Amino acid sequence: MKKPQGPVSGTYDLYPQGVCSNHIQVKLQDGLIAKVVFENGCDGNGKALGRLLQGMEAKKAVKLLAGVTCEDRGTSCADQFARCLGPILARKDGESRHD
Numbered sequence: 001m002k003k004p005q006g007p008v009s010g011t012y013d014l015y016p017q018g019v020c021s022n023h024i025q026v027k028l029q030d031g032l033i034a035k036v037v038f039e040n041g042c043d044g045n046g047k048a049l050g051r052l053l054q055g056m057e058a059k060k061a062v063k064l065l066a067g068v069t070c071e072d073r074g075t076s077c078a079d080q081f082a083r084c085l086g087p088i089l090a091r092k093d094g095e096s097r098h099d
Contacts, residue, residue, distance in 0.1 A: 007031030008058065008092040016080030018073055021046060024081055026058075033058055041077050049078060062086045 007030045014024040021041030027034040033053045038046030053061050062082045070076035075083070 008089060012085070012088055014081065014084035016077060016084060018075050019070065019077045019080050021077045021080070024077075024084065026081075026085060028058055031058055032056065033061060036081070038077055038081075046077065049081070058085065058089055062089065 008028050009030055011025065011027045014026060016022065016024060019041065021038045023039040025035075025037045025039075027036075033056050036050040036053050038049065062085055064082075065078040066082040066086070068076045068078040068082075070079075
């Protein structure tokens with residue numbers, strides 16, 4: 001049986017698909033977003049998202065941003081952030097549960 005862990009912490013590299021940004025780095029501390037950096041893509045939007053997400057609960061951010069689209073792509077940098085981070089949070093949440 002695995003020992004329960006606290007909220008997710010660490011730095012994660014996310015690799016979005018089908019959008020202008022090709023790399024997102026997110027730092028989580030105790031389940032909260034400490035920092036987000038979007039590489040490439042719309043510079044102002046990436047910086048704005050980073051500022052708005054700072055201090056937010058990671059799970060809340062995933063729910064908030066999932067499904068946001070950009071033009072006719074069917075996704076966006078924000079949606080890709082949610083799609084990439086969601087499985088990490090789910091996997092870490094599963095590790096913290098008793099079997």
